[in-house]
Amino acid sequence: MEEKTSMPSSKFHLNAPGLKPRGKNAERLYWAARADIAKAGYTPRLVRLHYDIHDPADHRLIEAACQRLDAEMKAWASGHKRSVPFFDGTVLALSRRYQTDPASPFLEHKWNWRDRETRILKTIEGAFGARSLASLGNTDFKRWYEAAKQPKKPGAKERIDRAVKIIKLLRQMVTFGAAAELPHCERLHGILSKMRFKGGARSRLKLERHHVEAFIPAAIDAGRLSLAFGTALQFETMMRQKDVIGEWEPFTSGAHDVELVLNGNRWVNGLMWTDISPSMVIKKDTTKTGATVVADLKLCPLVLQVLRLVPPDRRVGPLIIDENSGRPYAEDAYAREWRLIARSAGIPDEVKNMHARAGAISEADDALAPIEEIQSSAGHTQASTTRRYIRGTIGKSRHVAELRQLHRDRKQDENEK
Known part of the structure; x- marks a missing residue:
């Protein structure tokens, strides 16, 4: 039987249409499309919002996300069918288009994959979302990678995996942008395709x-x-x-x-x-x-x-x-x-x-x-x-060594004849 938990946005005096908190303490937030519009074919029907409803600093972000999603839904329902949204040429605009465009690979990913990407995109948007795509070059990507891999605390390990994930997602965004013919994305796609970034060491751990x-x-x-x-x-x-x-x-x-x-x-x-x-x-x-x-x-x-x-x-x-x-x-x-x-x-x-x-x-x-x-x-x-x-593992290398030794023994026998 389904257990229902509700904490209406009105309790927090939020203007957040479609907000659906889940969990005992509303630890998970979703925006849900109106049932009749979703039934008519509108997607996405459910969008995870990675904010904290208990943090007043996130309230404006929650409202903005819900209002934007609600407006897009209503525009679709009124017959616009997702007209091409405004694009201001920033990293933030590219990120939002990547997350919402019907042609984006982001929407083809499984829900938990989208959740992981959304968390990385939030980091990207917060760090350099205001940067203009026209002003970016290889030195910017290199600098962002170096900054992202810095240890969380002095003396701790470098966070190379974190930096690699950010660069990987930037590649995906500009690749999508190039296909969508968004300004400067083709140029940035060419730059990133030629750049190489050091990845983390391959794990040698195993449960034996x-x-x-x-x-x-x-x-x-x-x-x-x-x-x-x-x-x-x-x-x-x-x-x-x-x-x-x-x-x-x-x-x-x-x-x-x-x-x-x-x-x-x-x-x-x-x-x-x-x-x-x-x-x-x-x-x-x-x-x-x-x-x-x-x-x-x-x-x-x-x-x-x-x-x-x-x-x-x-x-x-x-x-x-x-x-x-x-x-x-x-x-x-x-x-x-x-x-x-x-x-x-x-x-x-x-x-x-x-x-x-x-x-x-x-x-x-x-x-x-x-x-x-x-x-x-x-x-x-x-x-x-x-x-x-x-x-x-050593099995195959041991087998190779044994074969080599057999080969040497045969050669020696042939020479002694």
């Missing part, structure tokens, strides 16, 4: 089998069978965390195939007990690439170890249920609770649940499995992606 074997009994002893089961499935099947435990995505109205709705979100994409066939083969269409992952659980001893502890009458609905809430894990709760068990099992803090996939793929490589077979098992569309997950 001995980690998993220590984690499972610790989780069971702590009464967190769900964490033991989820981790075993991730490691044995090479699936991403999201494909195992699912996720909660924004949901407004219309038909849906899973009757799990909470605070305006619905649970999707996770494993169900019906995904396990009577022959113990599990099939799953992955969320990222759409590739189908198939695994024979009879060959997954760590999974079988935990599966035996699940009573038959509880094998309905989602596989992984949070024992504290009685429903699938909320955002970030799985990783947070997993870390508590991992510490008790002696797993280093730098090794995270997300590294289970790298550990599984690395183990397969160490076992001399062909790369194309590992690629298929992991649901990757490219072998190059699979290779990025292989971390610190």
